[in-house]
Amino acid sequence: MGLEDAGDLVLHTVFSKIGPESTARVACVSKRLQVSASEESLWSIFCSRDLNISSPLDPHGDLGPSFKTAYQLWRESFRMYPWELVKRVRLCWDNLKLWLSLNFPEAKATLRKGATEDDLQELETVLKVKLPLATRLLYRFVDGQELSSSNGLDGYLGIIGGYSVYSHEVNVYLLPLKKMIRETKVAIRHLNSSSISNLVIVAASVVASLKIFFLDCTNGQLYTVTSNRQLLPCVPDSLVHDINGDQKQDALLLWLEEHGRRLQTGAIKIREEENIKSISLFPExxxxxxxxxxxxxxxxxxxxxxxxxxxxxxxxxxxxxxxxxxxxxxxxxxxxxxxxxxxxxxxxxxxxxxxxxxxxxxxxxxxxxxxxxxxxxxxxxxxxxxxxxxxxxxxxxxxxxxxxxxxxxxxxxxxxxxxxxxxxxxxxxxxx
CATH class of the missing domain: 2.60.40.1470 (ApaG domain)
Incomplete structure (x- = not known):
């Protein structure tokens, strides 16, 4: 029996197993397969599996006419990126947003809508860098955090969190692109070193004590700085580079994925002191x-x-x-x-x-x-x-x-x- 002779249920099962790309190719074979491959229930599965959406939302969050159309719009919007990486970055942000919604909605409310390709190009042009693909995708989904300078409590809403000991207080948030440009320019002038020309500041503490995180756009590693301006890697080098020293993965994505795992498992959690909530980095x-x-x-x-x-x-x-x-x-x-x-x-x-x-x-x-x-x-x-x-x-x-x-x-x-x-x-x- 040929595929065209199979019943609708069998075709639905087959298509759901082979995935959206293969399904789209099979749909070109005949009118019969095209109809079966266009069923909404099938594309709702693909949207749920790849994008974690239960309604046909496009990349801007607008409701589309169908799941198939929504999926096509997502693929078109991110056509310049590997699709597996798009799905991984989407899952990273979905996990973080879900945890924040349930445990720290005040911090979730500070997340900005995704940046555009033009926004990313502006940063690269101004700072003369080329962002790693995963970092670009992270910012396509969420352009950092918007913290209000008029509210002192905003300084404790960093999604990375921090700690306090005596008068030393740290709470780290993810910078939006425009602030990333400003802070990186200041840091380059302050450190006065040509060796940091490929670095951009992606996260920083906004309360009393200074703590910053640099992303190296050349090797993909994420660094923080000691008191004597020494750069320390924030992600194991073995994960960022292979044995030959070639770039393997983007440390910022690995860092946020690990942070999300610690939040989801309860390894770290919210601390509330004097009616101020923040994410505490002390393991639980x-x-x-x-x-x-x-x-x-x-x-x-x-x-x-x-x-x-x-x-x-x-x-x-x-x-x-x-x-x-x-x-x-x-x-x-x-x-x-x-x-x-x-x-x-x-x-x-x-x-x-x-x-x-x-x-x-x-x-x-x-x-x-x-x-x-x-x-x-x-x-x-x-x-x-x-x-x-x-x-x-x-x-x-x-x-x-x-x-x-x-x-x-x-x-x-x-x-x-x-x-x-x-x-x-x-x-x-x-x-x-």
Missing amino acids: FPPLCSIAITNGVQVRASSVFIPEISNLRDQPPAYWYAYSIRMSLVPEGCILKGTHHSSCQLYWRHWVIRADNEVIDNVNGEAVIGKYPLLQAGEEEFVYESCSSFPTTAGAIEGSFTFVPGSLRDPKGSQFEVKVAEFSLELPDYIF
Whole structure:
């Protein structure tokens, strides 16, 4: 039996398996196959599979007459790019937008509509660069973030997020093309180096502390800058280049895909403090976050590398890390010798700090950042951040807190030790 003799259901199944390109070619064989290959239900499958759209929307978001027309408009609009790359970039943005819609709609509202080819050409002409294909596509879908200078809270709406430790605050957002041009011109003048002529700034912090990300338009790698102006790769070189050193992938796309995975899995999440929401880059669960429970007291600890204050050219070098300690009391309360207490209060801390498995410091002292947190059963975690520098890329901290049941003013029993499981402070594969 020939293909033209097959029933509609069989043809529909075959076409859905061979994909839109092959279906379009088969449609040229005969009138019978052309009719079957034009069914709306078939092209709705292709639109859903390739573009993640459930209605016939064109690339501008306008409703078209049919799924087949919508698919054709998408292909025509992005004809200068590999289609597999278009689908991948579309999926990257869809995943990020979905997470933002569910968890951080305020930040999603800052995303700009996609740039045009003319917009991209203007940037390339002004900065005398040639953007990698994936970067061009990322901006065709979303032209960065639009942050209002009139609203101070906008500085915490960066889709990359950040951290704070003492007075050092970072929150990174994706720059729109026009701001990318302005910021890159300023950076080139400030750094005064011909070696950065192929670099463009694609992301930066907009709160108090400066942190910037450069995309190298020649090799596709993404870099951030240390305090002594050293460029650090933000994506593993093995993913960006093959063994011969040839360009393999665009680091900005890899970086955003990895960031999206961390958001979707809950490895990082929203933090709200004093009614200000932001994406916190401190990891939330193992192996990058240590967790220990002692007598009902849970302590979670994790770290973030701080490139912008690190100095890797010093002897010894200074690798700086911020670390977040989160402590809470389980709903059952503090449990000591079978007795439950509804509260306990921290009195003392003890840290053992290692670099390359060698102890470099042993810290004992009252309180944490000058505070004596009182934990109540079932209440939210008490969170504090601090920082430390290491002379090597591999460090770790572990230790303990001394608590008293009840409170320091009204103790209900003897002091007890609460373990802080070892957590690493290491130069990461991906730097955000």
